[in-house]
Amino acid sequence: xxxxxxxxxxxxxxxxxxxxxxxxxREMTAAYIGFDPxxxxxxxxxxxxxxxLVHLQRYGHKPIVLVGGATGMxxxxxxxxxxxxxxxxxxxQYNLNGQKKQLMKFLNFETGNNRAEIVNNFDWFRxxxxxxxxxDVGKHITVNYMMSKESVKKRLETGMSFTEFxxxxxxxYDFYWLYRNMNCKLQMGGSDQWGNIVTGTELIRRMYxxxxxxxxxxxxxxxxxxxxxxxxxxxxxxxGNIWLDPAKTSPYLFYQYWLNLSDExxxxxxxxxxxxxxxxxxxxTLEHQNAPHLRILQKALAKDVTLRVHSEQDYNMVVxxxxxxxxxxxxxxxxNLPEDxxxxxxxxxxxxxxxxxIIAEGIGxxxxxxxxxxxxxxxxxxxRTLKENAVSVNKEKVxxxxxxxxxxxxxxxxxxxQKGKKNYYLVKTR
RNA sequence: GGGGAGAUUCCAGAGCGGUCAAAUGGGGCAGACUGUAAAUCUGUUGGCGAUGCCUUCGGAGGUUCGAAUCCUCCUCUCCCCA
Numbered sequence: 001x002x003x004x005x006x007x008x009x010x011x012x013x014x015x016x017x018x019x020x021x022x023x024x025x026r027e028m029t030a031a032y033i034g035f036d037p038x039x040x041x042x043x044x045x046x047x048x049x050x051x052x053l054v055h056l057q058r059y060g061h062k063p064i065v066l067v068g069g070a071t072g073m074x075x076x077x078x079x080x081x082x083x084x085x086x087x088x089x090x091x092x093q094y095n096l097n098g099q100k101k102q103l104m105k106f107l108n109f110e111t112g113n114n115r116a117e118i119v120n121n122f123d124w125f126r127x128x129x130x131x132x133x134x135x136d137v138g139k140h141i142t143v144n145y146m147m148s149k150e151s152v153k154k155r156l157e158t159g160m161s162f163t164e165f166x167x168x169x170x171x172x173y174d175f176y177w178l179y180r181n182m183n184c185k186l187q188m189g190g191s192d193q194w195g196n197i198v199t200g201t202e203l204i205r206r207m208y209x210x211x212x213x214x215x216x217x218x219x220x221x222x223x224x225x226x227x228x229x230x231x232x233x234x235x236x237x238x239x240g241n242i243w244l245d246p247a248k249t250s251p252y253l254f255y256q257y258w259l260n261l262s263d264e265x266x267x268x269x270x271x272x273x274x275x276x277x278x279x280x281x282x283x284x285t286l287e288h289q290n291a292p293h294l295r296i297l298q299k300a301l302a303k304d305v306t307l308r309v310h311s312e313q314d315y316n317m318v319v320x321x322x323x324x325x326x327x328x329x330x331x332x333x334x335x336n337l338p339e340d341x342x343x344x345x346x347x348x349x350x351x352x353x354x355x356x357x358i359i360a361e362g363i364g365x366x367x368x369x370x371x372x373x374x375x376x377x378x379x380x381x382x383x384r385t386l387k388e389n390a391v392s393v394n395k396e397k398v399x400x401x402x403x404x405x406x407x408x409x410x411x412x413x414x415x416x417x418q419k420g421k422k423n424y425y426l427v428k429t430r
Numbered sequence: 431g432g433g434g435a436g437a438u439u440c441c442a443g444a445g446c447g448g449u450c451a452a453a454u455g456g457g458g459c460a461g462a463c464u465g466u467a468a469a470u471c472u473g474u475u476g477g478c479g480a481u482g483c484c485u486u487c488g489g490a491g492g493u494u495c496g497a498a499u500c501c502u503c504c505u506c507u508c509c510c511c512a
Contacts, residue, residue: 263465292467420461
């Protein structure tokens with residue numbers, strides 16, 4: 001099996017420029033994907049492009065990660081309906097460093113002649129003057145060509161700044177630069193990047209022809225955008241994006257996101273986000289169908305991704321936490337849990353502090369849930385939820401009349417509050 | 431420049447002088463059923479010291495015992511004709 005065949009059975013190819021497959025089988029090929037430095041962490045929406053690079057490297061090719069220090073300053077109009085806010089140089093630099101660290105976990109940057117490399121396009125744009133750019137690069141691409149792009153056409157009605165219009169040229173030049181300086185012949189990305197990538201290949205072809213009279217061929221490969229079966233957006237939960245940074249999305253919530261996928265999504269995503277072979281996935285799918293309640297696919301997927309993004313230690317902790325929170329955990333079990341274990345288990349759940357004195361004196365559950373802990377935004381909502389029998393303290397359902405007092409404390413200082421089935425809060429006394 | 435339509439609670443969208451904290455749908459939250467799934471069904475969805483009170487219907491004034499509803503001005507959006 002080769003790289004393209006691998007992607008094909010996994011359903012990771014949306015579009016492929018003719019000749020790409022031939023190029024890849026001809027020689028070790030360097031390929032790049034660009035990442036936008038819009039945040040200081042990547043999120044699981046970035047995972048698919050990352051996996052493209054991972055597969056690429058596994059098949060002996062050379063991955064290049066481009067972090068868009070320069071392009072990030074311009075803003076990609078693809079898929080956007082509005083002009084984007086510009087980020088400051090400092091902010092971009094900061095975000096870049098955060099993303100860099102995360103990418104290191106996926107690719108081998110150390111050994112072999114196909115070791116991954118990371119580049120920042122700000123390095124070649126920083127000293128490139130505007131006039132030089134429009135003379136050297138702009139000359140080879142017509143406005144007519146640029147206007148025909150879907151990303152531009154969509155914005156013609158509502159308006160688009162010259163800055164964003166220029167974006168495709170800037171990205172196109174990246175490809176040219178990498179082609180020339182790093183022998184990078186392939187650019188990959190999400191399907192929304194097709195137009196930008198093709199501008200790059202076109203620019204390379206024309207610039208080589210116009211300047212040197214030689215033929216040059218560059219290639220493009222895009223993966224589909226990830227969608228969920230129910231139409232909701234992949235990678236979002238109630239709390240927002242699912243980030244790779246444990247400080248932004250705790251490993252617990254990260255694991256839970258994958259574990260909670262529907263059967264349909266799990267079967268789909270396990271091909272995209274894990275390295276299990278076709279046979280292994282077939283086997284897992286079979287086992288899953290025989291005993292769907294065990295959620296074998298979800299567990300295998302959640303485990304694999306959590307291990308790669310976080311660590312084995314995080315994974316163990318998170319499984320432990322999940323089994324206590326969702327397994328046969330009882331009030332008695334909670335009371336017997338040692339403090340360090342308790343804290344480890346609840347690392348990912350929202351926490352709040354409350355004055356010890358208040359608990360000692362005893363306090364009505366409604367006030368406790370609102371004023372003192374902020375678990376509910378208003379008393380009305382707290383009461384409503386209590387009436388719906390949806391609030392538990394230390395895994396026991398409580399009513400509106402319940403009083404929180406010293407007897408509720410676990411390890412003499414913690415209280416576990418549950419709203420509904422899945423939402424946990426840990427209250428500490430101080 | 432001329433003519434018309436509109437701005438309502440998270441969103442869409444009713445209401446057109448009291449019975450309006452405001453129909454209905456969507457979304458959200460929760461419950462039942464399950465497998466921490468999907469589908470389905472049910473409840474709930476401004477705040478509070480709560481058979482009442484307070485703040486909300488683009489903004490500012492006004493009419494009225496009483497205004498989301500009527501009048502004036504302002505701001506913004508959309509459509510049609512130039």
